[in-house]
Amino acid sequence: MPKTYTVKQVAVALGFSTNTVYKYLDEGKIKATRLGSEGRFRIPESEVTRLLGERQAVTPPSPSEALSGVERAKEGSTEDNTLSLLNRVANPDLFDWFLALTAVFVGLTEFLYPLSYQLLSVDPYRSLVLITKILLILAGPTLIAVDIFIPAKKTAHHLLSRLPLAAGFAVLAFINTITNQYLNVAPLSILAIFSLISILWHKHPIFRFLTFLYLVSLTSAFALVYQPQPILFADLRYFISSTPGLFIVLASAATTIAFVICFYASRVSRPIFTFCLWAISFFFLLVSLSKLTDQSWTKAIVYLCIAAFCFLQPISEHIESLSHFTRRQVLIAFIWMLCIVALGVLAVYTIQSSYRRSILSTVNQNSLAAARLIDNFITDSVRTIGSLSQSPQVAPSNLTDFLKESYLANSTLRRLLIVSSATGEIIASYPPYPADLLPNLAGSPLADQPPTTLLSYLSPPPTQDSSPAIYISSSINADKLTGVLVGIIDTVKLEDQLDDLLSSSSSTYTLIDSRNRSLLPPDSSAPPSIPGQSYPRVGYSSAGVLSFLSSSPIKPYQLTILVDQPYAQSFRTASIVSFSVFLVTLLSGIGGLLGAVYFSSRKP
Incomplete structure (x- = not known):
């Protein structure tokens, strides 16, 4: 039988007066069961959990509202339950989980594929991007910690826990705006806005989440007009560029219809609502996977989180409440998950660093081998x-x-x-x-x-x-x-021999003379200046593409061979592998935690 609480217990837990609780019961703001026409109210634990998460201010009960001796005698047997309730924790809102995990994953992209590596125009903001993404990694767990361990929150608590998230997403959106990455701006700006809105908007979670999906889809459609890209398996760039107005009308109509259908289904039919959200989840999952292929990690991560929470939203009511556990138990679980996240980030950093050193070593060996080949070729001549x-x-x-x-x-x-x-x-x-x-x-x-x-x-x-x-x-x-x-x-x-030598990698080469002129391939564009540079290293090629660079001199003939291997192409496999390792680490930690909860709850 579900656990219930009396009006007095709820008033103590929330910091309300009993009169206030009765008032909310009469107004229907608190759901409860009444035992008989004049019986006592019994408030289910799920409703208490919701109230603990939504409480904005705490007002101590007045002395005049204390229970009479008769009432204390009748309810004395439930005092332990009241203390137990006060020692437990609140269940975070599902949207807060979404904001927090999205922040952690977006911050993680700095280790998977730094934004400054993707775009040369972001290089001046490299330090700011790094600081912002570290802020997001820290702000995500902070939001969840405040939600869990401060059940009766004031507006200041919501403000302090969500403001770093809003600031982090807003800064990233601003940087992507000035570098013309509008498809990144669309989800990041909406995340920043909803991080701020969530400070005051706690009711109607389904409508709030559907509104978020609607705005992300709509702004992404507008961003496609300024930055056309293929959509899943359809290359609509020509259609978007030639008829942007028609595309906006069609996209707006489709997203609006989907929003109305989902919202209406949430009110009248739970199965249809579940089907709609799971269909949307599948769509965003496909978009996320398509973005992984071109190393667009910010978009891929955000869409992956959206897909995951679209799947969880219809079944969130069946997820076990944290209020069943004590603060100590939840604190241990929270520390465990922080360690798992830190371990996952460390694993990603280790894999990326190891793979980067391996590629630099390979590129350096390729440059040395190319230098020997050219030296022998010219010496024979x-x-x-x-x-x-x-x-x-x-x-x-x-x-x-x-x-x-x-x-x-x-x-x-x-x-x-x-x-x-x-x-x-x-x-x-x-x-x-x-x-x-x-x-x-x-x-x-x-x-x-x-x-x-x-x-x-x-x-x-x-x-x-x-x-x-x-x-x-x-x-x-x-x-x-x-x-x-x-x-x-x-x-x-000579070029054929060099191509055969480097055929096993994606490396390209440039042969430069002592006056910094390109001999192979004969290109009019000026190659990068070699003197004073440290090789091997990560830098930009003459075409402005981030690459692994290495050079070797051919001293008898005053030549230099420069070998470069594009970073994005070289690191696609490493990024996917390291992200998969992070997900496996995170899921293993969650699985271990759930297993511990299950076995500890079994009676001997």
Whole structure:
């Protein structure tokens, strides 16, 4: 049989006078059962729990309202129950659980995939974002602690417990606004607003939660107009961009109809209401999973929490009340859950740090291997050019045949040229190339090699007309021919070898000369400056993409190979794994706590 309390017990527990309790009973604000037409009221424990959570002010009972001796005699046997009630705790509102857990999970995203890593524009606010998310991780448990351990709360208690949540969500919404991340702004701003509204709005929890869902869905639809993205498995970006007005009308109508149906079902049919909320829960779960694929952790976390509490809302009445336990029991359970959350955060941080070090090590090894490959490739070409320039077969009468045989005998050169030292003109080349399309090397260092210099290395371009390439030159030591043998390294083959070397990873590379010019790939955009940087490290590539960076010098030729691996692509698996570990840790802690409660409640 459900446990009940008398008017006096409830008055003492709430700090009301008995007259006030009777007044609320007459007005229907307190639900109770009356024993006979003139019998005493019996107030169920579920109603007392609700009142303890909603009490805003406490007024001590006046002496004139004390029980008479007869009443004390009749109710003396229930004094222990009254003391037991006062020693117990309040059951937090389900929406407070939602706000608290969402705050913890949103704060956790700083360890999964920091916002400053996703957007270069957030980098100036990195410290503020970190402080705000740590605040959210601490504010979530604080809200639950106040709800549980201060049953009769004043407005100041609600204000102090919810203000940090509202401030944290508002700051994140502001930062996302100035960085044009409107799809993050939509749920964060509504969370901030409802954190403040919850200071005074405690009644009608179902209507409050449905209103929250409605506003989140509506503002997200408006955000899609400014920042179109695919919705689940449908790519509606063209439709949204071309007809934003029609999209807003359709989205507003759909969300409004869903809100009205859910609210009406909550009043007339519990099964239909449950079905509607579970359908909404499934929808938000799919949206959350879709956001995980592109590492949009803030949206994914918020939508996942919404999905979870949409599922719990219809069955919340069947969840066992905390008021069945003493303060000591709940305090132990609360400390246990704090330790579990801390352990989960530590596990996420450890996994992320370990994986980050592993990727940096891999990228560094890739850069070293790429540097060795380029060094060997260029060294082979240098040796080939040096040997050919000293060949006795070099003669003015057979230059083309000599270049053809030399070209076919090696695999590292794309073209061979012989340049006259006197005029700077190209007097022979292989493979054949129209003379008017060959670069004019007059006055360039290639055409002015002193006879005593066997080998020299020049990085491109030697003239403004020549395409980016790696040139190797050596003075020709032959009778009746004063010139320079020039070889152009086959960068296509070099790129193929580098691609094969890095095929097992998502790394890309940039070969830079001593003047910070990109040789591979030949790109007009300026590569990042290498001097003074510490490698390997996490930084932004020349394209402005956050990456794992590592560089290795090729000292004999004054070159540097820079290898970068995009952070988001590299860390997708690590982020999902670490978040899964956090969820498993949290669920294991909850499961252990429920198991302890179950076995401790069993009678021997």
